[in-house]
Amino acid sequence: MKYKGDVNSWEEWIELKNKGYTEVKGDFDCSDDDLTSLKGAPEKIGGWFNCSLNKLTTLEGAPKSVGGRFSCWGNNLKTLNGAPEKVGGEFKSDIVNTDDWEEYYLLHFKDGEWSEKEIPFEEMDKVKQTKLLAIRLGGK
Numbered sequence: 001m002k003y004k005g006d007v008n009s010w011e012e013w014i015e016l017k018n019k020g021y022t023e024v025k026g027d028f029d030c031s032d033d034d035l036t037s038l039k040g041a042p043e044k045i046g047g048w049f050n051c052s053l054n055k056l057t058t059l060e061g062a063p064k065s066v067g068g069r070f071s072c073w074g075n076n077l078k079t080l081n082g083a084p085e086k087v088g089g090e091f092k093s094d095i096v097n098t099d100d101w102e103e104y105y106l107l108h109f110k111d112g113e114w115s116e117k118e119i120p121f122e123e124m125d126k127v128k129q130t131k132l133l134a135i136r137l138g139g140k
Contacts, residue, residue: 033054
C-alpha cells in the first residue's frame with residue numbers, strides 16, 4: 001500500500017508501516033533521528049529521501065528506488081552496500097571510512113547508473129566543489 005503524503009520522522013514511518021504501508025509517494029525525512037539501521041524503510045520513495053545526521057555505518061535496508069535525491073551525509077558509513085538501485089536526483093554522501101587502506105573515488109549517478117573514477121588525494125578540494133559525490137574509502 002502506498003502512502004500519498006510526506007513522512008517527517010522514522011517514528012511516523014513505523015506507525016504507517018504498522019497500518020500496512022510499504023511505499024511513500026512523497027518525501028521521506030528521517031534525518032537526525034538517532035538511527036543505527038535503515039532496516040524496515042519503505043521499498044520505494046516517490047520524492048527525496050534524507051537519512052543524514054544519524055549513526056549509520058551501512059545503507060543496508062535503504063529504499064530500492066528513490067524518485068528524487070538521496071542524502072546520507074553526516075553518518076559513519078563504512079560501505080555503500082544497500083544504496084538504492086535507482087535514484088532520480090543527486091546522491092549526497094560524505095566520507096566513507098574503513099580502517100585498512102585509503103583510496104579516493106568520484107562517484108555519481110547518471111541516467112540511473114553508477115559511474116566511478118579514481119582521483120588523486122591532491123584533487124579532493126576541487127571535487128568537493130562539484131555537484132558530484134566525493135567519497136573517501138578507507139584509512140585514517
